[in-house]
Amino acid sequence: MSQLEQIRIFVELVQAGSATEAARRMSIATSAVSRRLKELEQRLGTELLHRTTRSMALTEDGRAYYSRCVQILEDLREADREVSSRSQELLGTLRIATPWSFGVSYLVPAVTEFMQLHPEIRVDLDMDDRRVDLVAEGIDIAIRIGELQDSSLMARRLAPVSHIVAASPAYLQQHGYPQSPDDLSQHAGLCYANLKSPGQWVYFDAAGNKRTVRVPIRLRSSNGEALCHAAMAGLGILCEPSFITSRAITQGLLQPLLLDYRWYQMAVYAVYPPTRHLSPRVRRFIDFLSQRFGEQPEWEACLQECIGAR
Structure with missing residues (x-):
């Protein structure tokens, strides 16, 4: 046997x-x-x-x-x-893990389009901000955003992500506009909890020097969408990735601030287990995401429009 x-x-x-x-x-x-x-x-x-x-x-x-x-x-x-000469269609199951906020707004539309292009593909989508163990949980691809930790996993950069400092027009009318990053120390901070120092925001000045400012924390959350809703409600100022804030900015619900400074930069990655033979469905899906997002994804275009409109 x-x-x-x-x-x-x-x-x-x-x-x-x-x-x-x-x-x-x-x-x-x-x-x-x-x-x-x-x-x-x-x-x-x-x-x-x-x-x-x-x-x-x-x-x-x-x-x-x-x-x-x-x-x-x-x-x-x-x-x-x-x-086979009879068919070039992809088939099988793609097991994908993605953070919640990015998954809802951008990955799910990409996944559904890919499935429409390849009707025999099935998808098992895990949407959670926890860091999954790809090998132990049988995950084909994990979408990760930020700085990658050293590991035996393979990674492909898909798109850039910038951070944007923003607040609602109502909050700014009541509390004033910060003129420099140091002014943020006098404002209410809406801070992402899954960081080593949630109230310490990183930025680069005009000379390219890396600096930080400590912001008083009014609300701390492990979910970026929650912080965005709090900012739209006028509870404070946030510094969140462009893929979370861009649509609220486009709709006028949030106003970007301190655009002369470059805030924390990171990227979207497709991470997958090392293998001598990457399955066709995994390889084609990663290529699809790279082409769909690219170096000027929707969430970054919003930031460029804001800068250009000044």
């Missing part, structure tokens, strides 16, 4: 929920399914399934192995189709 056949039987067994049903689907004897699973577990040196007479459940090792096996079989089917 080949290793690939053992994998196929294991995946079918998990999906069927019983050896009897798996055997029926594969047109083999039930005893053959049980025997192949035992051989696989002996080869791997670990138990993949907890089995009783009435039920079975994946062990921790079994869950990790099952996720990788499903991906292997999907990649194999996709490779067959890619070289």
